[in-house]
Structure formats: C-alpha cells, structure tokens
Amino acid sequence: MMTQLKRSRIYDLLKGQSDVTIGEGVNVKGWVRTKRGNKNIAFIALNDGSIIHNIQVVVDVSSFGNDGLLKKITTGSCISVYGTLVESQGQGQHVEIHASDIQLYGTADPEKYPLQKKGHTLEFLREIAHLRPRTNTFGAIFRLRHALSFAIHKYFNDQGFYYLHTPIITGSDAEGAGAMFRVSTLDPKTPPLTENGAVDYSHDFFGKETNLTVSGQLEGELGALALSNIYTFGPTFRAENSNTTRHLSEFWMIEPEMAFYDINDNMDLAEDFLKYLIGYILEHCPDDLAFLAKMYDKELVERLNFVLENDFVRITYTEAIEILSASDASFEFPVKWGIDLQSEHERYLVEKHFSKPVILTDYPRDIKAFYMKLNSDGKTVRAMDVLFPKIGEIIGGSQREEDHEKLLGRIKDMGIHEKDVWWYLETRLYGTAPHSGFGLGFERLMLFITGMGNIRDVIPFPRTPLNAEF
Ligand code: ATP
Numbered sequence: 001m002m003t004q005l006k007r008s009r010i011y012d013l014l015k016g017q018s019d020v021t022i023g024e025g026v027n028v029k030g031w032v033r034t035k036r037g038n039k040n041i042a043f044i045a046l047n048d049g050s051i052i053h054n055i056q057v058v059v060d061v062s063s064f065g066n067d068g069l070l071k072k073i074t075t076g077s078c079i080s081v082y083g084t085l086v087e088s089q090g091q092g093q094h095v096e097i098h099a100s101d102i103q104l105y106g107t108a109d110p111e112k113y114p115l116q117k118k119g120h121t122l123e124f125l126r127e128i129a130h131l132r133p134r135t136n137t138f139g140a141i142f143r144l145r146h147a148l149s150f151a152i153h154k155y156f157n158d159q160g161f162y163y164l165h166t167p168i169i170t171g172s173d174a175e176g177a178g179a180m181f182r183v184s185t186l187d188p189k190t191p192p193l194t195e196n197g198a199v200d201y202s203h204d205f206f207g208k209e210t211n212l213t214v215s216g217q218l219e220g221e222l223g224a225l226a227l228s229n230i231y232t233f234g235p236t237f238r239a240e241n242s243n244t245t246r247h248l249s250e251f252w253m254i255e256p257e258m259a260f261y262d263i264n265d266n267m268d269l270a271e272d273f274l275k276y277l278i279g280y281i282l283e284h285c286p287d288d289l290a291f292l293a294k295m296y297d298k299e300l301v302e303r304l305n306f307v308l309e310n311d312f313v314r315i316t317y318t319e320a321i322e323i324l325s326a327s328d329a330s331f332e333f334p335v336k337w338g339i340d341l342q343s344e345h346e347r348y349l350v351e352k353h354f355s356k357p358v359i360l361t362d363y364p365r366d367i368k369a370f371y372m373k374l375n376s377d378g379k380t381v382r383a384m385d386v387l388f389p390k391i392g393e394i395i396g397g398s399q400r401e402e403d404h405e406k407l408l409g410r411i412k413d414m415g416i417h418e419k420d421v422w423w424y425l426e427t428r429l430y431g432t433a434p435h436s437g438f439g440l441g442f443e444r445l446m447l448f449i450t451g452m453g454n455i456r457d458v459i460p461f462p463r464t465p466l467n468a469e470f
C-alpha cells in the first residue's frame with residue numbers, strides 16, 4: 001500500500017505546500033547528506049535538490065531488522081523513504097518523517113565518495129564538477145541560475161518583447177567582439193588548399209569559413225527592425241586567452257534590441273531590467289541567498305538592496321576620464337582620453353568615487369564597434385556601458401548607426417568586407433529606423449547576485465582556456 005504513494009518534493013513538505021498533512025503517509029527520495037544516531041535510533045538528513053534544507057528522517061533501528069540496510073546508507077547514497085509525516089521536535093524544521101520502509105537506490109562508498117561532510121574548497125569542487133551540484137553551495141547557485149533565467153523571460157514577455165533565436169554558427173566575423181572558434185568539418189591533416197596555399201574553405205561544410213557566434217546582436221537588429229522589440233538569450237563564445245575571474249570561453253548573453261529607442265531609452269531599460277531581476281531574486285529566493293550570504297559574502301543582501309534602491313549614476317566617458325585623472329589613486333594603466341577603461345578604472349568609479357552603479361556613455365569611436373551611432377562631434381559614439389560594484393562592466397550597449405552612408409564609411413574604415421555584411425547594410429537601405437540595444441553577460445550578473453568571486457562557480461560546466469572537462 002505504502003509503495004502506491006506519490007513522491008513528495010522536500011520543498012513542498014518543508015514549506016507547508018504539500019498535499020500530505022501531518023499524520024499521513026509520505027514518500028520522499030533523495031541523497032543522504034548525513035546519518036547519525038545510535039543503536040536504537042538513526043537520523044538521516046535527506047536532500048532532493050528542490051530546496052537548500054534537508055528533511056530529517058527518523059529511523060527506529062530495531063524495527064529495521066538485521067539485514068544491514070542501515071549500514072549501507074551513508075553520506076552520498078540515494079534512497080527512497082516511506083513513512084509518516086510528523087511534527088518535528090527539533091528546532092529549525094516544522095516536519096520530519098518517521099520511516100517505516102527504506103529502499104536503497106545507490107550506495108556511495110565512504111572510502112571513496114569525495115563529498116564527505118567536511119567543507120571543501122571551491123577549487124577542489126571545480127575538479128569534481130560532475131558531483132558539485134550535490135553540495136549546498138552549488139544547489140543554491142543552480143537554483144538561482146534557474147530563477148534568474150525565468151525572471152529574464154518573464155520581464156521581457158511582460159514588456160511585449162519577442163524572444164528571437166539567433167544562430168550559434170555564424171558566417172560573419174564582423175561582430176568584432178572577440179576572437180572566434182572555427183567550425184569546420186575539413187580534415188585538419190589534409191585540408192584542401194587554394195593556389196596560394198591557404199585553406200580553401202569553399203570546400204568546407206557551409207562552403208565558407210564559419211565560427212561560433214560572439215554575439216547575436218547583428219541578427220537581433222534584423223529582428224528589431226521588424227518586430228520592434230526583441231531579445232536573445234543564448235550561449236556565446238570567445239576564443240580569448242583571458243584567464244580572469246570574470247571571463248569564460250562559453251558564456252550566456254541576453255541581448256535586447258529595440259526599434260525607436262534612443263540611447264536614453266536604452267539606459268532606462270537597462271536600469272529597470274537589472275533592478276527587476278534583483279528584486280525578483282530577493283523576493284523569490286531568500287533561502288538560497290541567505291545561505292550564500294552566510295557562507296561567502298556577509299554584505300550580499302545589503303548590496304542587492306542598495307542597487308535596487310538607488311539611481312544609477314550616468315556620466316560621459318570624458319567626464320569619467322576627468323574624475324580618474326584628478327584622483328590620487330595609482331593605476332597600473334595610465335589614464336588619458338582615448339584609452340579603453342580597464343577594470344581598475346571602472347571599479348574606482350563605482351566603488352570609490354560614486355559608490356553606486358555607473359552608466360558611462362559617449363566613448364571614443366576608435367575603441368568601440370563599427371555599428372555604434374556617431375555623435376555630432378565626430379569623435380565619440382553613443383555607447384553605454386553599465387558598471388557594477390565588484391564586477392566592473394556588466395552591460396555593453398549602444399544606439400546603433402541607422403544611416404547607410406555613415407555605417408558604410410565606418411565599415412570601410414575598419415577594414416570589414418562589405419560582402420560579409422551586405423544583409424546588415426540592407427536594413428539601412430530599406431525602412432531604416434533609430435534603434436538601440438545592449439548585451440548583458442548572464443554569468444556576470446550571476447556573480448553579482450550570488451556574491452561568488454569566480455565566474456567558474458556560477459555556471460554548471462565552465463569552459464575556460466585548457467579546460468573543457470565534463
Ligand atoms: P570585457 O571588456 O569585460 O572583456 P567586452 O567589452 O568584451 O567585455 P562585450 O563584447 O561588450 O564585452 O559583451 C557584452 C557583455 O558580455 C559584457 O558586458 C559582459 O557582461 C559579458 N561578457 C563579455 N565577455 C565575457 C566573457 N568572456 N565571459 C563572460 N561574460 C562576458
């Protein structure tokens with residue numbers, strides 16, 4: 001009869017959202033975090049990943065006979081428990097389960113299973129990325145990652161944006177956002193060659209050179225110039241050898257693109273969007289946030305609330321250079337108009353000078369991409385970067401150049417072949433419109449939301465130079 005019971009999620013039982021009430025039969029399944037007790041009674045802390053907390057399973061040892069089952073239930077093993085839901089005597093939990101029957105799905109040899117109770121370093125856990133989802137830390141992070149993804153789709157859907165799927169394999173290398181990974185089916189040992197001895201990609205799978213995308217923006221613009229407001233949310237790839245705590249070779253990016261938005265509308269959207277996401281997580285994920293705050297970053301919740309409650313500072317690049325030049329901080333990279341700001345500069349502005357998120361606009365055109373709209377000074381473009389405490393750049397965006405002549409001029413200046421972007425240029429010939437957009441790095445936002453220090457710890461299976469295990 002017991003085995004007819006439907007499995008209850010531990011989340012529902014602990015939150016009092018279950019159909020099962022006190023005194024009724026219940027079934028839970030999950031992984032054993034700890035087992036303690038004596039020869040009369042055993043306490044098993046069981047976790048099924050639905051919530052950070054464990055449910056306590058109480059076992060009357062004598063009623064379990066002598067078949068050695070309890071001995072085999074050790075940290076890491078997987079079990080199914082049938083029993084009665086009862087009010088808990090212990091503190092910190094409302095309910096627990098008095099077990100009447102336990103089925104053992106899988107053992108975990110205590111001599112070998114690497115996640116014994118003692119704390120582990122994040123470095124060690126990266127080496128066992130196949131098992132780290134079973135830790136409290138990574139359970140919390142991956143549940144937050146889910147909630148944040150959901151909130152992103154909800155925000156845009158509520159605002160009338162359409163989710164556009166842009167390609168992962170791209171035939172254009174004009175995005176200019178970074179070095180790319182080649183996609184090819186040619187035999188690397190004996191590729192067909194041209195008369196000049198170069199690899200002849202006309203024989204490759206797509207009849208041309210193709211790569212993994214660094215950004216969905218160019219295709220996103222095509223969507224915006226038809227559907228008005230679109231967003232993308234997908235993986236992007238950068239073959240850069242930047243071994244930092246803020247760069248991945250494969251990361252997820254959210255790229256909204258809006259017709260009829262100028263740069264100010266773009267900034268308003270970016271600020272509203274970020275605040276919505278932070279507010280969503282504070283409201284919906286308090287348990288996971290509290291756990292990460294306790295373990296890693298005492299000021300986490302305070303910092304999230306601070307960003308939520310304060311206006312972002314908006315200044316131009318030129319004003320930022322003036323502030324940095326006038327400061328007595330010593331920077332590794334000297335400050336002068338025209339430089340690409342380094343993370344030390346960005347963090348000085350955000351953490352020391354303003355103590356608030358900052359949006360920088362109107363960057364020198366020579367350090368920005370070809371598609372950004374030129375200002376009337378002829379020197380700066382309508383770019384906007386959002387800088388966050390602890391992270392630096394979290395968003396990069398701009399108003400786009402909608403004028404065909406000017407865009408073509410920039411493309412030629414930058415040595416981009418017209419034939420590679422003919423389709424992009426045509427949107428400026430047929431019904432062009434002012435439009436804007438930005439890219440938000442999903443894992444950069446995850447760093448901010450979780451308080452974690454290394455971007456490798458906010459994605460399940462990080463890809464970084466020399467690392468593609470799992
Ligand atoms: P950075 O200067 O920090 O290297 P970028 O200027 O190359 O970034 P963009 O091309 O503007 O970045 O990309 C848009 C957003 O994508 C960035 O604001 C950031 O949030 C995120 N991002 C960029 N590169 C990476 C990366 N290698 N790993 C994770 N996120 C990234």
Ligand code: MN
Nearest residue numbers: 385393395396
């Ligand atoms: Mn950028």
